[in-house]
Amino acid sequence: MKPAGYTVLPAIYDRWQATYGKDYSTLIFPRLLRTFRRFGIPASRLLDVACGTGSLALLLRPYGWRIRGVDGSAGMVRRAREKCRPFRPAISIGHQDMRNLRVRSRVNVCTCMFDSINHLTTQRDLHLTFRGIAQALNPGGWVIFDVNNEACYRTLWNGTQTLEHRDFSLRLENRYLPDRKIARSLVTVCWKTRSRRREEKEVVVERCFTRPELGKALALNGFQILDSDDYNFSEVPAMGALKTWWVARKDR
Numbered sequence: 001m002k003p004a005g006y007t008v009l010p011a012i013y014d015r016w017q018a019t020y021g022k023d024y025s026t027l028i029f030p031r032l033l034r035t036f037r038r039f040g041i042p043a044s045r046l047l048d049v050a051c052g053t054g055s056l057a058l059l060l061r062p063y064g065w066r067i068r069g070v071d072g073s074a075g076m077v078r079r080a081r082e083k084c085r086p087f088r089p090a091i092s093i094g095h096q097d098m099r100n101l102r103v104r105s106r107v108n109v110c111t112c113m114f115d116s117i118n119h120l121t122t123q124r125d126l127h128l129t130f131r132g133i134a135q136a137l138n139p140g141g142w143v144i145f146d147v148n149n150e151a152c153y154r155t156l157w158n159g160t161q162t163l164e165h166r167d168f169s170l171r172l173e174n175r176y177l178p179d180r181k182i183a184r185s186l187v188t189v190c191w192k193t194r195s196r197r198r199e200e201k202e203v204v205v206e207r208c209f210t211r212p213e214l215g216k217a218l219a220l221n222g223f224q225i226l227d228s229d230d231y232n233f234s235e236v237p238a239m240g241a242l243k244t245w246w247v248a249r250k251d252r
Contacts, residue, residue, distance in 0.1 A: 006072075007202055008200045009075075011189070015165060019165065021235075024055075028233055032144065033063075046060065046111065047067075047109070050112055057091045066091075068107070077094070081093045107138065112145040117147050119205075121205055126214075130223070140252045142247065143248050144246070146246065153206075160173050160174070169189070170188070171188040172186070181207055229245045230243070
């Protein structure tokens with residue numbers, strides 16, 4: 001397995017998100033609450049796979065959830081632990097690759113948001129992740145996740161994006177190869193502070209999985225698909241339905 005990425009982005013991740021007005025977790029949280037209500041899913045124990053800096057866990061906690069967040073990036077885990085430390089034991093954070101999940105106690109719900117599934121670039125990694133999620137869930141448990149769809153990669157993963165912040169500049173050089181379903185972003189962070197005046201780079205690679213590919217991987221791991229809906233994650237209607245929201249339930 002390739003090592004987890006995100007060695008540069010964790011240091012700026014939340015500040016980068018804040019420049020959009022609302023971070024991604026805040027934007028999609030109402031949709032997650034509607035999903036809980038629609039399927040009658042009560043607050044209980046939840047595993048947030050690829051939890052990032054813990055923003056979703058912090059939103060869930062006031063609703064009665066007990067959350068275990070895991071992420072493969074050591075930098076993301078450090079940030080999440082800093083943010084969530086005041087709310088232990090309701091929130092705990094661990095360092096785990098989502099292709100090799102291990103939990104001490106099973107949960108009733110697994111979430112995996114912000115196109116984290118797209119970071120799995122092979123069918124084998126996709127299978128391993130869904131197998132681990134299935135093993136982490138109680139019988140009848142739920143998995144809720146989103147992915148970037150083809151429209152997203154064709155719209156957002158081409159060309160260069162830049163962001164200027166007081167402390168840093170961020171440049172994303174994006175390219176999508178539709179024939180291979182692979183997207184690549186060269187991330188460059190240029191620090192402006194006196195203590196940090198250096199340039200750091202990393203590469204983020206994602207794969208655009210088709211509905212049949214995702215559906216097959218879920219079915220092979222004992223899940224019944226209940227929803228697969230393209231949606232607009234932003235507050236800008238013109239952006240279009242660039243994400244797909246999946247809900248599946250583990251066989252009893």
